[in-house]
Amino acid sequence: xxxxxxxxxxxxxxxxxxxxxxxxxxxxxxxxxxxxxxxxxxxxxxxxxxxxxxxxxxxxxxxxxxxxxxxxxxxxxxxxxxxxxxxxxxxxxxxxxxxxxxxxxxxxxxxxxxxxxxxxxxxxxxxxxxxxxxxxxxxxxxxxxxxxxxxxxxxxxxxxxxxxxxxxxxxxxxxxxxx
Numbered sequence: 001x002x003x004x005x006x007x008x009x010x011x012x013x014x015x016x017x018x019x020x021x022x023x024x025x026x027x028x029x030x031x032x033x034x035x036x037x038x039x040x041x042x043x044x045x046x047x048x049x050x051x052x053x054x055x056x057x058x059x060x061x062x063x064x065x066x067x068x069x070x071x072x073x074x075x076x077x078x079x080x081x082x083x084x085x086x087x088x089x090x091x092x093x094x095x096x097x098x099x100x101x102x103x104x105x106x107x108x109x110x111x112x113x114x115x116x117x118x119x120x121x122x123x124x125x126x127x128x129x130x131x132x133x134x135x136x137x138x139x140x141x142x143x144x145x146x147x148x149x150x151x152x153x154x155x156x157x158x159x160x161x162x163x164x165x166x167x168x169x170x171x172x173x174x175x176x177x178x179x
Contacts, residue, residue, distance in 0.1 A: 095120040098150065098163045105153035112149050119145040127170065136177040143171035 014022070099120045102113050123142040126134050147167055150160050 094163050094166065095124045095146075098146065098160065098167075101156050101159050101163075102150065102153055105156050107155050108149065108153050112152065116146055116149040119143075119149070123167070123170070131177075134174075134177075136174040140171050140174035140178060143167055143174065147171065 099113075099117050102108060102116045105113070108116075119142040122138065123146060126139045126142070147164065150156075150164060150167075153160065
């Protein structure tokens with residue numbers, strides 16, 4: 001296309017430097033793609049893994065997610081297997097230990113510590129009953145309350161870590177029993 005006014009520059013396309021840069025970049029891209037294809041041939045395609053769940057702030061309805069940082073002794077039921085809480089950990093002394101630790105926290109209010117103590121007392125009372133006599137809705141509610149408050153005590157994460165898995169498992173078991 002020729003411009004219809006005098007002195008106008010006629011576009012000539014990309015310059016030599018642009019073409020050399022493009023050729024160099026194309027070679028790099030080609031090498032990257034060939035490397036990726038070869039890697040897939042050798043190792044196969046990895047399935048996308050879901051993003052890790054973010055820890056909840058406060059109580060919410062729905063599923064339970066807990067993150068434990070520190071040593072954890074926890075048995076895990078796989079697939080559709082179920083597990084009895086009695087196999088996870090004891091209730092009485094463990095619940096008392098959790099409350100004792102929560103009282104040491106500098107990040108919890110007195111009200112939160114009191115609520116945790118009430119939740120622990122109720123949870124302990126339900127765990128003492130046989131499975132068929134438990135109020136599973138109450139177990140889930142009090143367990144989630146205790147886990148939520150313990151999650152706020154980040155200054156005691158390592159000390160609480162060994163006590164939390166069985167409470168989380170108890171809540172999970174309650175969820176299965178509640179429907």
